Amino acid sequence: MARIVMKFGGTSVADLDRIRNVARxxxxxxxxxxxxAVVVSAMAGRTNELVAWTREASPLHDxxxxxxxxxxxxxxxxxxxxxxxxxxxxxARSWLGWQIxxxxxxxxxxxxILEIDGSELVRRFGxxxxxxxxxxxxxxxxxxxxxxxxxxxxTSAVALAAAVKADRCDIYTDVDGVYTTDPRIEPSARRLGKxxxxxxxxxxxxGAKVLQVRSVELAMVHKVRTxxxxxxxxxxxxxxxxxxxxxxxxxxxxxxxxxxxxxxxxAYARDEAQISLRRLADRPGVSAAIFxxxxxxxxxVDMIVxxxxxxxxxxxxxxxxxxxxxxxxxxxxxxxxxxxxxxVLQSESGLAKVSVIxxxxxxxxxxxATAFKALADKGINIKAITTSEIKISILIxxxxxxxxxxxxxxxxxxxxx
Amino acid sequence: MARIVMKFGGTSVADLDRIRNVARxxxxxxxxxxxxAVVVSAMAGRTNELVAWTREASPLHDxxxxxxxxxxxxxxxxxxxxxxxxxxxxxARSWLGWQIxxxxxxxxxxxxILEIDGSELVRRFGxxxxxxxxxxxxxxxxxxxxxxxxxxxxTSAVALAAAVKADRCDIYTDVDGVYTTDPRIEPSARRLGKxxxxxxxxxxxxGAKVLQVRSVELAMVHKVRTxxxxxxxxxxxxxxxxxxxxxxxxxxxxxxxxxxxxxxxxAYARDEAQISLRRLADRPGVSAAIFxxxxxxxxxVDMIVxxxxxxxxxxxxxxxxxxxxxxxxxxxxxxxxxxxxxxVLQSESGLAKVSVIxxxxxxxxxxxATAFKALADKGINIKAITTSEIKISILIxxxxxxxxxxxxxxxxxxxxx
Numbered sequence: 080m081a082r083i084v085m086k087f088g089g090t091s092v093a094d095l096d097r098i099r100n101v102a103r104x105x106x107x108x109x110x111x112x113x114x115x116a117v118v119v120s121a122m123a124g125r126t127n128e129l130v131a132w133t134r135e136a137s138p139l140h141d142x143x144x145x146x147x148x149x150x151x152x153x154x155x156x157x158x159x160x161x162x163x164x165x166x167x168x169x170x171a172r173s174w175l176g177w178q179i180x181x182x183x184x185x186x187x188x189x190x191x192i193l194e195i196d197g198s199e200l201v202r203r204f205g206x207x208x209x210x211x212x213x214x215x216x217x218x219x220x221x222x223x224x225x226x227x228x229x230x231x232x233x234t235s236a237v238a239l240a241a242a243v244k245a246d247r248c249d250i251y252t253d254v255d256g257v258y259t260t261d262p263r264i265e266p267s268a269r270r271l272g273k274x275x276x277x278x279x280x281x282x283x284x285x286g287a288k289v290l291q292v293r294s295v296e297l298a299m300v301h302k303v304r305t306x307x308x309x310x311x312x313x314x315x316x317x318x319x320x321x322x323x324x325x326x327x328x329x330x331x332x333x334x335x336x337x338x339x340x341x342x343x344x345x346a347y348a349r350d351e352a353q354i355s356l357r358r359l360a361d362r363p364g365v366s367a368a369i370f371x372x373x374x375x376x377x378x379x380v381d382m383i384v385x386x387x388x389x390x391x392x393x394x395x396x397x398x399x400x401x402x403x404x405x406x407x408x409x410x411x412x413x414x415x416x417x418x419x420x421x422x423v424l425q426s427e428s429g430l431a432k433v434s435v436i437x438x439x440x441x442x443x444x445x446x447x448a449t450a451f452k453a454l455a456d457k458g459i460n461i462k463a464i465t466t467s468e469i470k471i472s473i474l475i476x477x478x479x480x481x482x483x484x485x486x487x488x489x490x491x492x493x494x495x496x
Numbered sequence: 497m498a499r500i501v502m503k504f505g506g507t508s509v510a511d512l513d514r515i516r517n518v519a520r521x522x523x524x525x526x527x528x529x530x531x532x533a534v535v536v537s538a539m540a541g542r543t544n545e546l547v548a549w550t551r552e553a554s555p556l557h558d559x560x561x562x563x564x565x566x567x568x569x570x571x572x573x574x575x576x577x578x579x580x581x582x583x584x585x586x587x588a589r590s591w592l593g594w595q596i597x598x599x600x601x602x603x604x605x606x607x608x609i610l611e612i613d614g615s616e617l618v619r620r621f622g623x624x625x626x627x628x629x630x631x632x633x634x635x636x637x638x639x640x641x642x643x644x645x646x647x648x649x650x651t652s653a654v655a656l657a658a659a660v661k662a663d664r665c666d667i668y669t670d671v672d673g674v675y676t677t678d679p680r681i682e683p684s685a686r687r688l689g690k691x692x693x694x695x696x697x698x699x700x701x702x703g704a705k706v707l708q709v710r711s712v713e714l715a716m717v718h719k720v721r722t723x724x725x726x727x728x729x730x731x732x733x734x735x736x737x738x739x740x741x742x743x744x745x746x747x748x749x750x751x752x753x754x755x756x757x758x759x760x761x762x763a764y765a766r767d768e769a770q771i772s773l774r775r776l777a778d779r780p781g782v783s784a785a786i787f788x789x790x791x792x793x794x795x796x797v798d799m800i801v802x803x804x805x806x807x808x809x810x811x812x813x814x815x816x817x818x819x820x821x822x823x824x825x826x827x828x829x830x831x832x833x834x835x836x837x838x839x840v841l842q843s844e845s846g847l848a849k850v851s852v853i854x855x856x857x858x859x860x861x862x863x864x865a866t867a868f869k870a871l872a873d874k875g876i877n878i879k880a881i882t883t884s885e886i887k888i889s890i891l892i893x894x895x896x897x898x899x900x901x902x903x904x905x906x907x908x909x910x911x912x913x
Contacts, residue, residue: 095552129572135512136576137583144582147590148575151568155546158565159553165561166554173564177594178639222595 081246081322082114082204086214086236089123090253091310092156095163102163103314104251105209109169111320114204116243118214118236119160121152142187143223146216150176150224153213153232161211171209174200176224181217181235183225190225192217192234192297195242204243212239233294241301248303249325250290251310256328257282257289259493260345265485267494271343275333278343281436281470290330298330305330333438341446342437342491347484349477351381351430352405353462354398356412358422361387361394368419369396369412376411378404382432382465382472393422397463399474402428430462431480434472435487447471453490459483498663498739499531499621503631503653506540507670508727509573512580519580520731521668522626526586528737531621533660535631535653536577538569559604563633563643567593570630570649578628588626591617593641598634598652600642607642609634609651609714612659621660629656650711658718665720666742667707668727673745674699674706676910677762681901684911688760692750695760698853698887702763707747715747722747750855758856758863759908764901766894768798768847769822770879771815773829775839778804778811785836786813786829793828795821799849799882799889810839814880816891819845847879848897851889852904864888870907876900 085108087101101117108115120126129149133140157173164171176183179200183190200210214232219225227234233250240248256270257279274282276299283292289307298305308327312319318326333339359365366385373380383398400408405428412424440446447464450471454461459482463474475483488494502525504518518534525532537543546566550557574590581588593600596617600607617627631649636642644651650667657665673687674696691699693716701709706724715722725744729736735743750756776782783802790797800815817825822845829841857863864881867888871878876899880891892900905911 095549098553132512132572132576133579136515136579139583140579141582141589144575144578144590146575147578147592148572151571154568154571155549155565158561158563159549161561161564162550162553162557165558166556172558173561175564175641224592 080112080114082243083108084116084118084236084240084243084245084248085251086118086232086249087120087251087310088232088253089120089126091251092119092160093123095159098156098160098163100314101160101251101310102167102169104310105164106167106169107314107320109209111322116200116210116212116239116245117160118212118232118239119153119156120214120232122156125152125155143219143221146187146224146226150213150216150226153215157211157213164209164211169209170207171211173211173213175213176216177218179212181238183217183219183227185219185221185225187219187223187225189228190217190219192227192238195238197239197242201243231291231293233291234297237294237297237301237303237305240303240305241297246304247306248298249306249308249327251308252289253309253311254289254307255309255312255326256307257330257344259343260484260488261347264347264481265488265494268488269493271328273329273331273336274343275336275438276330277333277469278436278438279330281434282344282346295330302332304335336438339439340437341439341443342435342493343439344436345484345487345491345493346434346436347480348432349480350402351399351432351474352402352408352426352428353430353474354400354405354408354412355425356396356419356421356423357425358388358390358393359396360420361392365394365419366396368415372411372415373400373408376407378408378411382463382474384463384465399430399432399463429477430474431477431483432472432474433480433483433487434470435491436470438469440471441468449490450487453486454483457482457486459486497529497531499660500525501533501535501653501657501660501662501665502668503535503649503666504537504668504727505649505670506537506543508668509536509538509577510540512576515573515577515580517731518577518668518727519584519586521727522581523584523586524731524737526626528739533617533627533629533656533662534577535629535649535656536570536573537631537649539573542569542572560636560638560640563604563641567630567633567641567643570632574628574630581626581628586626587624588628590628590630592630593633594635596629598655600634600636600644602636602638602642604636604640604642606645607634607636609644609655612655614656614659618660648708648710650708651714654711654714654718654720654722657720657722658714662720664723665715666723666725666744668725669706670726670728671706671724672726672729672743673724674747675761677901677905678764681764681898682905682911685905686910688745690746690748690753691760692753692855693747694750694886695853695855696747698851699761699763702765702849702851702853712747719749753855756856757854758860759852759854759910760856761853762901762904762908762910763851763853764897765849766897767819768816768849768891769819769825769843769845770847770891771817771822771825771829772842773813773836773838773840774842775805775807775810776813777837782811782836783813785832789828789832790817790825793824795825795828799880799891801880801882816847816849816880846894847891848894848900849889849891850897850900850904851887852908853887855886857888858885866907867904870903871900874899874903876903
């Protein structure tokens with residue numbers, strides 16, 4: 080007997096047939112004797128409809144009212160799933176964010192969970208009741224509905240798993256796990272059995288859109304073992320009820336991964352733009368003078384590389400932004416030209432970032448060199464490099480993205496089981 | 497300066513253009529310096545959609561889950577109206593049933609309001625804030641959402657008006673008031689300026705579908721002056737801001753109606769069926785033996801007439817039910833034949849009930865005789881009659897319904913101003 084939090088996204092509850100399929104997944108777990116809480120998103124398309132209405136009501140609107148409107152979506156899917164479960168003979172009830180309550184801060188529209196009081200849910204687990212929890216929503220300090228921002232149901236699920244001390248948090252999604260790279264680019268990509276939290280954080284933020292970054296952070300802090308698995312699998316397919324090793328990818332503490340690979344996966348992001356400031360005065364505070372105004376303009380800066388200038392007496396700063404933010408970034412920097420004190424401003428869009436990720440590279444030399452040589456052998460020019468303990472990111476020309484992904488996937492042997 | 501509760505139904509908030517029209521009605525009142533609470537229904541069609549989903553989830557379902565699902569409709573319209581009002585410069589916020597809270601009993605799906613704590617709303621009126629209240633919903637003793645049953649937003653509005661001691665409750669609807677009869681049947685029907693609560697109760701329950709019966713009962717108990725007026729009027733049309741006499745019909749205490757008409761209106765109901773039990777043993781408890789089983793079967797019995805039998809030694813009982821319930825009623829009665837002890841069971845469907853209503857008839861003789869003679873003159877056969885202090889109901893053959901309505905409307909001079 081274990082305690083499991085199961086999370087189903089919008090496509091998994093898009094209509095009543097799919098909700099019935101979700102209910103069969105839940106029933107499989109309760110039939111196995113587990114205590115279960117299910118977190119659901121709104122039915123696919125509903126949130127977009129509600130959001131569109133708030134925009135039609137007024138382009139600028141009170142985030143508290145936005146939250147009241149948008150949270151209705153999860154309220155509906157939670158109630159419907161509870162009804163379907165009851166019809167299948169499963170003792171279930173729905174819980175809205177304010178009922179549990181899921182306490183959040185006051186940042187309506189993008190609230191953070193502060194605390195979840197799981198005591199009543201735990202008491203009812205003891206009575207054999209399944210909790211069907213509306214994801215994405217909580218109760219702000221103003222006693223009003225607060226939503227966690229888009230994709231927040233993953234975060235709801237992980238936070239709930241931490242609150243009720245669940246043995247596992249299963250994120251059911253439209254893919255069956257986390258892959259060594261995007262299978263649409265590299266057909267030999269393999270599903271990973273286990274990924275360390277730190278690796279998943281890099282994979283998620285780099286474009287492997289399986290899990291929200293915030294939910295992975297939360298899982299790492301609270302050491303919530305999180306399974307990514309497919310909601311479209313047959314609920315009673317062989318092995319689906321295997322508690323220790325269900326089909327999917329386990330995201331867990333690195334200690335739990337006995338055989339660590341040097342490289343776990345290859346991520347990529349398209350539509351990157353590079354901006355370089357040449358011959359900056361090499362003085363304290365110059366970085367703040369550059370990135371402060373960009374941050375104020377809500378521009379998300381990614382790779383940052385600083386190097387000594389060609390002339391040896393000043394410094395060069397290069398960083399990337401999403402291509403769509405390039406023009407805005409350039410005008411922000413031109414406005415701040417005097418405060419920053421640069422000589423030349425250069426930019427280029429249409430680039431791609433390819434990243435090699437793996438906890439094992441901390442203890443292995445030569446991982447970066449292997450990547451550089453492999454790309455050079457294919458004639459792929461490297462525009463910038465950043466490294467962390469578990470990641471090497473390489474900026475290249477956009478059209479070479481697929482070739483680079485396939486090359487790196489192969490050179491680290493990720494296509495071999 | 498006065499305090500006004502305004503209520504808008506589903507067709508009045510069916511889309512954002514209509515919600516903007518509602519907001520203009522609200523702004524007219526706040527511009528006049530009034531304190532305003534607005535109660536809204538779900539956008540037209542939404543409640544039906546949500547109800548259909550709960551049925552698709554399971555024909556038999558937990559009313560508490562039904563409530564969680566269905567209450568989402570008003571949550572959305574309340575939030576959207578608050579956003580639109582804010583965009584027009586009106587200080588407004590939405591309130592859900594659990595936030596005020598509107599305390600109800602535990603009869604989920606058809607809950608009754610027990611108490612509304614209006615103190616926080618009143619405090620905010622003082623700060624110039626408009627309360628936009630999700631109608632139809634409250635908070636049950638189980639700390640879960642409870643809905644008041646279909647059409648419950650009228651009740652929400654009247655109960656809220658009583659709780660905040662509003663000077664007036666304006667029910668905006670798709671008709672511009674209460675008429676002497678259905679204008680589709682009698683084009684000379686006039687809009688009534690004032691109707692007493694007791695009269696409105698009879699008019700509402702008899703098929704003039706302007707206001708929910710429960711809301712009129714509540715208005716009568718708490719003496720809430722209630723205006724029925726059109727939501728499709730131009731918000732800034734002449735006279736719309738006339739506090740004492742806005743266009744519409746005032747439902748009020750009879751003391752406020754100086755010139756009482758003998759007859760106020762003619763109501764009708766189609767698709768009635770008549771059931772007669774002949775030669776019943778005339779003993780105590782026979783009525784309970786008949787109507788108990790019908791009530792248990794959720795059959796709504798209307799007119800009840802008891803008379804001595806032809807043979808003089810027993811009694812006959814006649815009553816009406818909706819035509820759709822006739823077969824079910826007959827089988828219930830056949831099952832209970834032994835317990836009831838009747839001789840013959842007769843029935844007839846396709847009948848109509850026409851009712852003459854007026855507080856003034858309490859002090860006027862001959863009102864009933866006038867009706868009987870007028871119908872006889874047109875050759876309309878009377879099948880049953882019931883009377884109360886302020887109402888005469890007459891059961892006739894269905895095809896004569898329109899003729900009877902027009903005849904009675906004319907004979908009491910209701911077509912004359």
